[in-house]
Amino acid sequence: MREMDIATQNNANQKGKDMTLTKSTLTGRCRCGQVRFEISAPPLLTAACHCAGCQSMSSSAFSLTAMIPGDAFRVTQGDPVIGGLHGPQQHHYFCPNCMTWMFTRIDGFDAFVNVRPTLLENNQWSTPFIETMTSNKLPWVQTPAHHRYDEFPSIDDLQHLMVEFAAAHD
Ligand SMILES: [Zn+2]
Numbered sequence: 001m002r003e004m005d006i007a008t009q010n011n012a013n014q015k016g017k018d019m020t021l022t023k024s025t026l027t028g029r030c031r032c033g034q035v036r037f038e039i040s041a042p043p044l045l046t047a048a049c050h051c052a053g054c055q056s057m058s059s060s061a062f063s064l065t066a067m068i069p070g071d072a073f074r075v076t077q078g079d080p081v082i083g084g085l086h087g088p089q090q091h092h093y094f095c096p097n098c099m100t101w102m103f104t105r106i107d108g109f110d111a112f113v114n115v116r117p118t119l120l121e122n123n124q125w126s127t128p129f130i131e132t133m134t135s136n137k138l139p140w141v142q143t144p145a146h147h148r149y150d151e152f153p154s155i156d157d158l159q160h161l162m163v164e165f166a167a168a169h170d
């Protein structure tokens with residue numbers, strides 16, 4: 001009985017923690033602080049991407065993404081500029097001063113903005129739920145992602161993943 005109480009309490013604490021982290025307004029900024037943004041709804045999914053483009057733009061082993069509902073993402077200061085591959089389908093936004101890669105918009109997926117969660121003031125929750133393009137992963141890299149894709153998940157997969165992600169953070 002006592003053990004059950006503790007288990008229940010731990011579970012409640014864990015749930016409470018997730019809710020606080022993902023359901024409050026989140027604020028973020030680039031390296032120099034000229035561009036700032038806020039997020040007013042919970043992320044729909046988090047991911048690490050090992051593709052060559054993400055490796056180039058992050059100058060690192062992989063990029064981190066939080067998929068945010070488009071109408072819940074707002075630039076509150078500064079004028080981000082296009083960088084990386086200049087379209088045609090993907091639009092990567094950078095700070096014009098410090099050149100931090102901040103977020104990405106994809107044509108045809110206007111309901112989402114892919115934000116780099118490392119830039120959030122509170123970024124401790126941003127564990128990647130999935131990882132993509134593992135076919136291009138550096139051999140020493142390991143992430144705690146729950147799902148792995150050699151390439152990218154299909155739209156169907158994405159829908160299922162978002163349901164699962166929401167349930168895990170509810
Ligand atoms: Zn900057």
Ligand SMILES: [Zn+2]
Pocket residue numbers: 049050051052053054055063133
């Ligand atoms: Zn990528």
